[in-house]
Amino acid sequence: MCAKDLRIELRARVVMAQVLPFGVLVLILFAFTLDPNSAILPRIAPGLFWITVLLSSILAVGRSIAVEAEHGARDALRLSGMDGGAIFLGKVAAVVVQLLALELVLIVATFMLYSIDVRGLEVLVIAAISATIGIASTGTVYGVLASGAKVRETLVPLLVLPICAPVLLGATKAFESALAGRSGEAWPWVQLLGAFGALYLTVGFIAYGTLMEEA
């Protein structure tokens, strides 16, 4: 399942060719609205980075749902007799891989554009992975909840953004602490991110079978 979604992405390159430029563009636009010469950009860079990631994730998740909606692929999946939970994990894994690739490019862009010194790298990596699992799980569950709706493109952001508010908060704070050289303060936030990711991964795993059948 994961490999299939990634193969589709490799062939179509929608995420890399459209979502990634969108993300970088958002980072540049932030600099327009905030005075780029003052010290404000490096200070609020973690927040700007994670808002950009969250907005880009919504697009990536939308793409992940659209892949299933085309050509009745969802019915084919249901016929395949695969366990709903396994399908869910596969889809989340594919979204996580794509988002991590996206984040890698975006974080490099953030560091360069906002001139930031990299510190606490291991905290950054673990925080990013935990946060991404949380975003991908909630996004995938809500994606299938809203799938089939004509208003899906506008509904998914309304559903995902508030539920991911703790992720945005935790990831931003973890990044801030790590970049300021206070990695110790980042760990509680990283634990929060990990707990969030684990919780919604479990919820999605349980719920997805029911959703594929009935919704």
Add this chain to the structure above:
Amino acid sequence: MSKQASGRAQTVNAGRPWLGLTAFAGVSATFVMGLVVAPKDEQQRDAYRLLYMHVPAAWLAYLAFTVTAIASALYLVPRTRHLRWDYLAGASGELGVMFTALMLAGGSLWGKPVWGQWWAWEARLTTTAILLFLYLGYLALRRIGGSPQQRATRSAIAGLIAFIDVPIVHFSVSWWATLHQEGSVFNDKMQLHIRDGVMQFTLLLAVASFTLLYVWMCMRRMELLALDEGLAERELQLAIDERSNRPATTNPVTV
């Protein structure tokens, strides 16, 4: 719509007009007590009177979302699966959003004279704002169409997902809020001490009558949701019956 259908809607509600009447009487009495009879607060003067709406709204918002979560869980358990739980979840969710909005609006109106600002980035306020949007999304999801069973399953799962997010949001936001601002807005002067007997009575009256109002509105809304469900079908059936000059064959709706 024909006479038969509207007549049926009335018979469904006929059983409990007293509940609605008591609720309205209680809320009216609360207004009189809260605005006229209850004395001014020494610190906050008249501004504190918003409390009589704010406290019930806050309590009912949390009650309503809890009811939505319980009803959602009951729908998902195969043994108790019945569309009435979906109607209850939907009705309560709508009321929860209404009371949350009321709580935010009222709190904001109170914040301006007492804090000197409409909004403070304080933990409870921020959590409540996120809560409002969580359930606005839930309500939007309920309206995307599909069969009643599809909607019920989807909304039940969404209702539970939103509900378990509430403590996480609250926890993370309070952590965040305590990090960077300590008592810039809050101090002991802001603490309201309701010691006066009339004040206490008014507050109790407010909570009780708004709760009755919630129960009554929730029941009415459930009935409406149930009636709404088969509306198109029943109208079609009625039209067919009228054409063939037969007596109506549709069944009355029960919740």
